[in-house]
Amino acid sequence: MSSRLNFIPARLLQAIPVVFGVTLLVFFMAHLLPGDPAIAMLGDKATEERIAALRTQLGLDQPIWVQYGIFLAHLGQANLGDSLTYGRPVTELVLRAVPVTLSLVLFALVLSMVIGIPLAGLAATRPNGVNDLAVRTYTLVGQGMPQFWVGIMLILFLSLKLRLFPVGGYGSNITDHVYYLFVPALTLAIALSPTLIRSLRSSTINVLGSEYIATARSKGSGGVALFRQHVLRNAIIPTVSILGVNLGYLMGGSIIIEKVFALPGLGSLMLNAIFSRDFPTIQGVTLFVALFVVLIGILTDVVYTLLDPRVNFGSKERE
């Protein structure tokens, strides 16, 4: 099986130009925005003299190519520079924000599977039956509702009415984090689960109609065991790649959710950095997200390979 994972080093190499391209694009796009960090930082009372002084202090009076060169040189030494707003190393800020966003996204992924797998199974058992229609209605509604609205509704119900969870924030230890992240993760999961349910439902229907399931049934298998061992194992393969693609979107969706729930994650960091034209932080966060998305792509292929013995990304004769 290990030889089938030989594609990993090549894929990692391919990631380098992708990530480099992203830094180049983001660097120049960020600098194309009118206004610079000196203006953003100084607010409405600043005089031109003070803005000019701060520009010099921040090195913003240098030509843009020089600034990009400095950025690349620092990057070569694994140094993303200092945030202009916070005066702290960007690496430190990113590393502090990553666990928040990553736990949020993973938590959401787990919750969406907890919601999605049983619902998909339920819907696929009798296509067009009452259960199926109900599940399909849920997928429509779940996908149609804006995330920030769902978030606020969940806060109103779970946090203010039932007082089960806090209204936003992140807490200070692991138990806190799980507790604080539940509602935001559920919000994201409600948005993600419809995609999962639809894909899983249709592949489950296909698998249920296949001959090997009939064989398994004739041998006496049935119920949850049949579903877990024979149906799900085969039906989930296309869903894995869909989930992989959606994880990237999930990172994007987390920007809104982080704002609604006041979470100090990558989304909040990025949003603030853009508004304050904090170029090094914009670069740092983008770089990390790009790396993350590329790695998820590779990881998806790995999981795919492990789940389906027919898949071989290393071979030229693909199935």
Add this chain to the structure above:
Amino acid sequence: MRKTNRIAFVGFLAATALVLSGCSAGTATGKSGGPSESAGPVMGGDLVIGRAPDAITMDSTSAQFENYSMAVFQQMGQALFEPSADGQKVVPLLATGFKASDDGLTYTIALRDDVTFSDGKPMTAKDVKFSIDADTATGHSGWGFVNDAIDKVNVVDDHTVGVVLKYPWAPIIGDLSMFSNAIVPENYGGKTVDEFYKAPVLTGPFMWGEWKKGQSLKLVKNPKYWEKGKPYLDSVVWNVVPDANTRKLQLQGGQIDINDTPDWSSYSSLDATAGLKTYAFPSTRIDYIALNTQREPFADVHVRRAIAFATNRKALVDAVLFGHGTVANSLLSPGTPFYDKDAPGPMYDVEKAKAELAQSSQPNGFKTTLLINSGNANHAAIAQIMQAQLKEIGITMEIKQLDSTANKQARLDSKFDMAISAWTMDIPDPDQWTTFALDPEGGSHSAFTYYNDPAVIAINKKAQREGDQAKRAELYKQLQKETGDAAFLVYLFYSPYAYAATDKVQGFNVTPLGNYHTGDMYKTK
């Protein structure tokens, strides 16, 4: 399989019910129990304040130091003087009083002898001289320009300093009350400036705790605070909660004690919620529209006056502030000393607007644009109302939206016709704003309007150096009339500072300059 079906279906029903019941939970649910009045201040407890942005820096002399940093810093840092609770005058804080020489050039200031820094070291005249000199040294690249009039600071004895001026300067005591003139230990206690301000050691009721940037900032009680018995609270925390809706919900959920700047649209509903209290503190804020006199047709005073007369300020107060404000009649706000309540405006009068336009270079109207901040609901509302009002007198106004940084850049580059902006004061003296607003040398080309009237500038300069309060008042009265007539700024409205808090919070007061003193606050159980 049947059992699995049922469980999953129940799960689905629960999810649906949850979403639906979420919809009906839109009405606010407050905490039970009414306000509990107690005999005296309650010791202990942590005060949590939710607000949208984080602080930027604790270095109060640096150019980056702004309002949100100031709110935190002022709980730790103290200057020789401070604005009074009504913001109308300056009262001693670390000083006990001052005496000005007859020529108005030397101010001898007596210091309190019981003040210590949070590390226990006593504050002396040497620390005071060092602090003011350090601020002055930042000049125009920091806040040091407020000390422009200061020639030197002398140490007279351990508890007396002499401030010698280059020329008579009426706002000097107000300037010394500025955050940038807060007293720090001599030579920053042996640290570098950067090291010092990462965990400043100051004289206020609270001292440095912990700063998780972009997340929260915590100050803790200063056990060595010189004002006996204070502070009452154990700590004060500022949490970054960017979304106004989330701040509102966090206040209702008891996660924060104070909501800094709730939306005016939700102000009344917060007020009606049991267990919560809203505050509208008189401010020094004035919202205005700057007219770029470098661009045609705004060089023409009749055009500017036409716009000023065509603006229905009452409609703006009702629509934007939901009635929580007053129409603006002067360059100065009511919270600023020397505000003239009888200043003539201009006020809303469509006939006068039409008459002014008829006299102008554009009797048949013209096309123009109004620059606003994108994503700012208040700006958008003002712009839409203005658009309709100007239409009435034949002016077609387009709305241009830019995010706040790009917007500021456009104003700096003078690439705008009309732009919405606002001002709040940092010292209880009108000079900070009048010089910025009408003196082209004030650093912003007269609030980016490029308005330049030597006669008006002369009045402002005279008021700066006038020591007699009655004469100063007369000068500022004249100034308010002249600037109103010139209409290079269209005054819109004065709005109070909005806050909402749980009714456990006691002693909360915000001065017109925006300062609050957590050292005077406590929380009932």
